[in-house]
Each structure stands twice: as C-alpha cells, then as structure tokens.
Amino acid sequence: MKIIFKIALGIIAAVGGFLDIGDLVFNTQAGALYRYDLLWAVALGTLGIAVYAEMAGRVAAVSQRPVFDVIRMRLGFGPGLVALIASTLVNVLTVAAELGGLAIVLQLLFDAPFSLFVVLAAIGLVVAVALLPFGGIERIFGYGGLLMLVFVVTAVHQHPDWGAVANGFIPSLSDSKLYLYFVVGVFAAALMPYEVHFYSSGAIEEGWTEKSLKENRLNAIIGYSLGGILAAALVVVSGYLFHPLGVEPNDLGTVALPVQGAFGETGLLLALGGMLFCVGGAAIDSSFSAAYNLAQFLGWEWGRYRGPKKAPRFTVSWLVFLFLAVLIVLTGINPVEITEYSVVFAVVALPMTYLPILLIAGDRSFMGEHVNGRVSTGLGWIYFAVIVVLAVAAIPLLLMTNGGGG
Amino acid sequence: MNREDPIFIAHRLLDEQILDCDGRRCGRVDDIELQGSPPRVSALLVGVGLYPRRLPRWLRGLARRLSGPERWGASALRIPWEEVDRIEAAVHLRGKAEEHGLGEGDDPERWMVRRLPWN
Amino acid sequence: MSNRRRRPGVTAAVVALGVSLIALSGCGDLSRDELNRGVESLSAIAAQGELIANGVARDATKSTYTRVMAKTLGGEAEHEAEKLADAEPEGEVRPERHAAVQIGGELSQLFSELQTFPGDERHGAVVEHHMEEVKEQADAVVARLTGEAP
Numbered sequence: 068m069k070i071i072f073k074i075a076l077g078i079i080a081a082v083g084g085f086l087d088i089g090d091l092v093f094n095t096q097a098g099a100l101y102r103y104d105l106l107w108a109v110a111l112g113t114l115g116i117a118v119y120a121e122m123a124g125r126v127a128a129v130s131q132r133p134v135f136d137v138i139r140m141r142l143g144f145g146p147g148l149v150a151l152i153a154s155t156l157v158n159v160l161t162v163a164a165e166l167g168g169l170a171i172v173l174q175l176l177f178d179a180p181f182s183l184f185v186v187l188a189a190i191g192l193v194v195a196v197a198l199l200p201f202g203g204i205e206r207i208f209g210y211g212g213l214l215m216l217v218f219v220v221t222a223v224h225q226h227p228d229w230g231a232v233a234n235g236f237i238p239s240l241s242d243s244k245l246y247l248y249f250v251v252g253v254f255a256a257a258l259m260p261y262e263v264h265f266y267s268s269g270a271i272e273e274g275w276t277e278k279s280l281k282e283n284r285l286n287a288i289i290g291y292s293l294g295g296i297l298a299a300a301l302v303v304v305s306g307y308l309f310h311p312l313g314v315e316p317n318d319l320g321t322v323a324l325p326v327q328g329a330f331g332e333t334g335l336l337l338a339l340g341g342m343l344f345c346v347g348g349a350a351i352d353s354s355f356s357a358a359y360n361l362a363q364f365l366g367w368e369w370g371r372y373r374g375p376k377k378a379p380r381f382t383v384s385w386l387v388f389l390f391l392a393v394l395i396v397l398t399g400i401n402p403v404e405i406t407e408y409s410v411v412f413a414v415v416a417l418p419m420t421y422l423p424i425l426l427i428a429g430d431r432s433f434m435g436e437h438v439n440g441r442v443s444t445g446l447g448w449i450y451f452a453v454i455v456v457l458a459v460a461a462i463p464l465l466l467m468t469n470g471g472g473g
Numbered sequence: 474m475n476r477e478d479p480i481f482i483a484h485r486l487l488d489e490q491i492l493d494c495d496g497r498r499c500g501r502v503d504d505i506e507l508q509g510s511p512p513r514v515s516a517l518l519v520g521v522g523l524y525p526r527r528l529p530r531w532l533r534g535l536a537r538r539l540s541g542p543e544r545w546g547a548s549a550l551r552i553p554w555e556e557v558d559r560i561e562a563a564v565h566l567r568g569k570a571e572e573h574g575l576g577e578g579d580d581p582e583r584w585m586v587r588r589l590p591w592n
Numbered sequence: 593m594s595n596r597r598r599r600p601g602v603t604a605a606v607v608a609l610g611v612s613l614i615a616l617s618g619c620g621d622l623s624r625d626e627l628n629r630g631v632e633s634l635s636a637i638a639a640q641g642e643l644i645a646n647g648v649a650r651d652a653t654k655s656t657y658t659r660v661m662a663k664t665l666g667g668e669a670e671h672e673a674e675k676l677a678d679a680e681p682e683g684e685v686r687p688e689r690h691a692a693v694q695i696g697g698e699l700s701q702l703f704s705e706l707q708t709f710p711g712d713e714r715h716g717a718v719v720e721h722h723m724e725e726v727k728e729q730a731d732a733v734v735a736r737l738t739g740e741a742p
Contacts, residue, residue: 130562131562131563132490132562136490139488139501140488140489143487143488143527144488144503144524144527144528145527145528145529147488148528175657175660176656176657177656178656178659178660196591197589197590197591198590198591308643309639312636312639312642313632313635313636313639314636314639314640314643315633315636315637316640317668318661318664320657320660320661320664321640321661323657324640324643324644327647327652327653327657328643328646328647331647331650331651331652331653332651332652332653332654335652335654335657336654339657365501366490366491366498366499366500366501366519367498367578367579368497368498368499368576368579371591374591374592375581375584375586375587375591375592376581376586376587376589376592377497377579377581378579379579379581379583379586380578380579380584382584382586382589432484
C-alpha cells in the first residue's frame with residue numbers, strides 16, 4: 068500500500084513537472100496560429116519523451132549509468148565532447164529562458180523591475196536547493212505545477228468543438244514553412260533533452276535499482292502522458308480564444324489570458340502560480356542537468372545527495388551555470404526569444420544524446436534481462452529517425468521563417 | 474568481472490567511470506597502457522593531460538594549450554592494473570583515491586564550499 | 593581524417609553568401625507585403641488589448657498584471673509604429689502607411705490609459721470599446737492592402 072502511494076506521488080510530480088517555458092511559448096503560439104492543427108505534434112513529442120525517459124531511467128536503474136556516463140562510454144571522448152558542448156550551450160540558454168520566464172511571471176504578479184526579479188529568482192532557486200533534499204525539490208515544484216490543471220478546466224469550460232480538437236490529433240503536414248517550424252517547435256518543446264538527463268541522474272540521486280523499474284515505467288509512461296494533456300490544453304485554450312481574433316502571443320503574460328477570460332482574477336492567479344512552479348522547477352532541472360552532464364563526462368563526483376563538500380566541482384559548476392544564465396537574461400533579450408532558440412537548438416543536439424541511450428538500452432551485456440524488448444526497440448528506432456529528420460530541418464526552418472516571425 | 478578475465482577493452486574499459494574503495498567517483502579511464510605480446514592491460518591512465526591525445530590531430534594543439542602538458546604524476550596519472558579490484562558498472566579500485574592522486578580536483582578546500590548550507 | 597583539408601575558397605564563398613543574404617533581407621523599401629505584416633501585428637496587439645481591457649471592465653483581473661501587460665503591449669505597438677514611420681514606402685501604399693502609423697499611435701495611447709487606470713472598470717469598458725474600433729481600422733487597412741473586401 069505504502070509503495071503504491073509513493074509511486075502515485077511520483078507520477079503526480081511527473082505530471083506537474085512536465086511543462087516548461089518552451090511548452091508555454093510554443094504551444095500557445097501554435098494554437099493562436101493554427102488552432103488545433105498541431106495537437107498531433109504535441110502527442111508525438113509527449114510519446115517521444117515517454118519512450119526516451121523510460122529507456123534512460125531503466126538504464127540508470129539497472130546499470131547505474133546516467134545519460135552522460137553512457138554518452139562517454141558509447142561515443143568516446145571526441146564525439147562525446149561535441150555532445151557535451153552542444154548540450155551545455157543549450158542547457159545554459161534554457162536556464163536563461165526559464166529564469167527570464169520566472170522573472171516575467173513575478174513581474175506580472177508584483178509589478179517591479181524585471182532585472183530585480185531575475186536576480187531574486189536566481190537567489191530563490193539557490194535557497195530552494197539549499198533547504199530541500201533532492202526528492203523535495205522535485206516534489207514541491209511538481210505539485211505546484213499541477214496548478215496548470217486550470218488550463219484543462221478552462222479548455223472544458225470553453226466548450227470547444229471537440230470534433231475539431233480530435234481532428235487536430237491526426238498528423239497533417241503542409242508546405243507552409245511556418246507551419247513546419249511550429250511542428251518542430253511543439254515537438255521539441257515536449258522533448259527537451261535536459262528533462263531526460265535530469266530524470267536519469269535523478270534516478271541515481273534517489274538510489275534506484277532494478278526494483279525501481281516499475282516505478283520508472285509508470286512515471287515515464289503514465290506521468291508524462293498525463294503531462295501531455297496539460298501541454299495539449301495550452302494549444303486548445305489558445306486556439307479557441309486567440310485564433311479567431313488573430314492574436315499573436317509574443318509575451319509570456321498572454322499565455323494566462325484565456326484562463327482569466329474564463330475564471331477572472333482567481334483563474335489568472337492560478338494560471339500565473341502554475342507557470343511560476345513549472346518554470347521555476349524547469350530552471351532547477353536544466354541548471355542541474357548542465358552540471359550533471361559536465362561532471363559525469365569528466366568523471367567528477369556529482370549529485371545533490373553528495374553535498375558540496377563531497378562534490379565541490381559539481382556544486383561550483385552548477386552555480387556558475389546559473390550565474391551565466393542570469394547574465395544572459397540581464398542583457399535584456401526577450402525571454403520568449405531565448406526560449407525559441409533554446410528549443411530549436413535542443414532538437415539539433417538531441418540525436419547525439421539519444422542514440423547512446425538507445426544503444427545501451429539494447430545491449431544485453433549492460434542491461435541483462437532488462438534489455439529493450441521488441442516494442443521498445445521498434446519505438447526507439449522510429450523515434451530516432453523522427454528526431455534526426457527534425458534535427459536536420461530545425462535550423463533551416465528557423466532561418467527561413469525568421470525565428471517564427473513569418 | 475574479475476580482472477584476470479579477458480575483456481573487450483574498447484567496449485567495457487576505455488572511458489569507464491572509476492570508483493575508489495569507498496565508492497567515490499574519482500575520474501575516468503582516459504587511456505589504457507598495454508604491454509607484452511599478446512598485449513595485456515598493464516595500467517589505466519587518467520587525467521586532464523591525456524585529453525588532447527583523445528582528440529583529432531587538428532584540435533590537439535588547442536587542447537594542449539587549454540589542458541596543459543602531460544605531466545606524469547600530476548595531470549596524467551598511471552594506475553597499475555594490480556590496483557584494480559573488479560569491473561562492474563564502473564572500475565573499482567582496491568585503495569582510496571588519494572593513494573593514487575586521483576580526485577584531487579574534488580578537494581573541498583580548493584573550492585570554498587565548506588560553508589555552503591546544503592552540506 | 594587528418595589529411596583532408598577544406599579549401600579556403602569554399603569557406604570564403606559560404607561566408608560571402610551568408611553576409612549578402614543578411615544584407616539583402618535587412619534593408620530596402622517598405623513593400624506592400626511588409627506594410628501588411630506590420631498592420632497585421634498592430635491588429636493582433638489591439639485584439640490582445642481588447643481582451644485585457646475586458647478583464648478590467650469586468651473587474652476580473654489583477655491590476656499588476658494589467659499594468660505590466662499594457663506596458664509591454666503598448667511598447668510593442670509604439671515600436672511597430674516607429675518602424676513603419678521610419679521606412680520609405682513604395683509610392684502607392686503611402687496612405688495606408690500613414691493610417692498604420694496612426695493606428696500604432698492610438699494603440700500606444702490606449703495602453704498607457706490602461707496602465708494609468710488598471711483597476712477602473714468604467715475606463716476599462718471605454719478602452720475595450722476603442723480597442724475594438726482600432727482593430728477594425730487595422731483590419732480595414734489590411735483588407736485594402738491585400739485587395740480583399742473587408
């Protein structure tokens with residue numbers, strides 16, 4: 068009974084922690100531009116992260132190897148270093164985007180200068196990490212993120228044409244470059260690699276073993292699929308309200324507008340609160356990922372569970388990455404723009420970190436009886452193909468559409 | 474795996490994580506020393522100084538400038554094969570990291586982290 | 593791996609191509625297409641302004657949210673108007689350009705009103721109404737530019 072309860076709590080945290088600023092930005096814009104047409108890309112990305120996270124979590128639990136351990140083993144030093152540098156750049160950009168988002172939400176709530184909130188947000192994150200144990204960090208931000216359920220309630224409350232919503236889940240392509248750019252963006256926002264790197268290192272922080280495999284499967288498959296519903300709700304509420312009006316959501320505050328429309332000030336506060344936890348949790352996850360990756364690749368001691376005294380280089384690099392992100396946000400670049408770049412570059416770097424996991428998960432000498440079965444192998448390789456196509460298309464689409472500006 | 478067993482070194486040894494007898498992570502197998510014929514593994518080589526040789530030739534000059542020269546005993550360490558206890562998900566050493574000069578980068582005194590509140 | 597060298601000529605050509613592409617896209621006259629895009633953005637900003645003013649009118653929002661959003665959107669409208677005012681339009685779209693700049697100015701004024709009275713329901717209702725009108729004006733300009741009936 069106790070174990071079921073614990074697993075349920077884990078799943079709930081996974082749902083609440085699913086969204087980050089990438090989803091908020093891309094899904095709201097996708098809804099405004101194409102109504103429900105891109106829901107299939109949300110579903111595809113959600114299934115993708117479930118597949119990738121399940122594999123990475125299984126590899127971590129069985130072989131005690133987090134993602135960048137596997138990358139160094141399978142790619143070797145040189146190519147692994149390329150993956151490390153690419154992932155680190157993307158991660159720092161992502162931290163900057165999340166921090167900027169956090170500052171914007173705080174600004175919307177308390178109306179004081181943006182740069183003040185950037186600094187306060189960074190300090191707040193350090194305090195949260197200092198006070199809470201690893202599991203506590205994950206849970207608090209995960210549960211807080213559940214406030215985003217208000218978007219699902221809003222979607223239902225709006226009484227959209229459910230037939231049209233269902234139609235959106237049927238994949239469709241068009242020759243519009245902007246549409247294709249948003250296919251890449253929405254997919255990639257659901258499948259940000261830092262989430263998986265964090266998840267797999269977290270498995271080791273929490274001492275997972277082969278006994279944790281059921282928990283892993285439920286977290287990844289059920290938790291992330293339910294999280295996908297939140298991501299889809301963002302598209303639906305935006306598609307319902309913004310699409311007919313021709314609104315172009317270029318500001319994070321606009322994301323909460325449909326909820327305010329439905330439930331007034333209470334709705335607005337719930338939505339902003341949910342965004343605060345999602346973006347704050349993601350800022351911690353992505354900055355930890357950057358430090359995990361570096362430490363694992365170079366063989367340093369790492370982990371929140373070790374503490375700064377036993378893992379000083381890990382701790383210091385985490386602080387440095389956070390500091391770099393603060394500097395990026397303080398340059399004054401719109402966090403929404405930073406988000407777009409971080410998401411698009413993330414999909415470019417994704418194949419490099421995905422392939423080694425797929426190879427190890429299918430290698431009996433590492434995984435024993437928990438090696439990929441037929442379904443995982445099939446899905447794993449199909450997703451690899453999808454990711455490679457998107458990775459190749461991402462940069463040209465970014466340039467041709469002027470960063471989604473049309 | 475016992476250390477006397479044959480091993481596919483590129484697959485299971487090179488780039489592997491090294492743990493000391495207390496389970497402390499203290500580096501990776503950055504290179505391997507082979508001796509005799511047929512060649513047998515005689516030592517693990519670890520350290521920042523060895524990174525340049527792992528890169529393509531055109532990058533080595535730059536990498537040397539960043540990581541410094543291979544200084545044996547400092548930026549490049551030799552761990553004799555006899556010191557390896559067993560190979561599982563990582564390479565486990567018999568002794569402590571300090572005995573081999575490993576993991577010195579994670580000396581807390583170097584990083585002013587003792588006072589951080591989340592120790 | 594080590595013997596292959598990329599020829600310097602190729603790199604230079606790629607760089608030159610990149611630079612000229614950037615230069616080409618950066619400047620030039622304000623075309624009908626660009627003007628149209630600008631007015632569409634103004635219409636989109638007005639639509640958001642309408643929603644935000646509606647929240648104020650119904651007393652269904654938080655004043656900090658209204659104020660910050662109005663500041664941001666007002667800034668965007670002003671920026672768009674400045675961009676259109678600075679560019680040299682192609683002859684035949686001169687009147688539309690003039691209308692667009694005016695729309696941008698009106699928008700930024702409406703937003704500054706929201707910013708000043710973020711908690712005043714009566715003001716909110718008036719601004720909402722004006723936003724709607726400005727959006728209609730913008731949509732009419734778009735219709736003239738694209739040659740479609742409004």
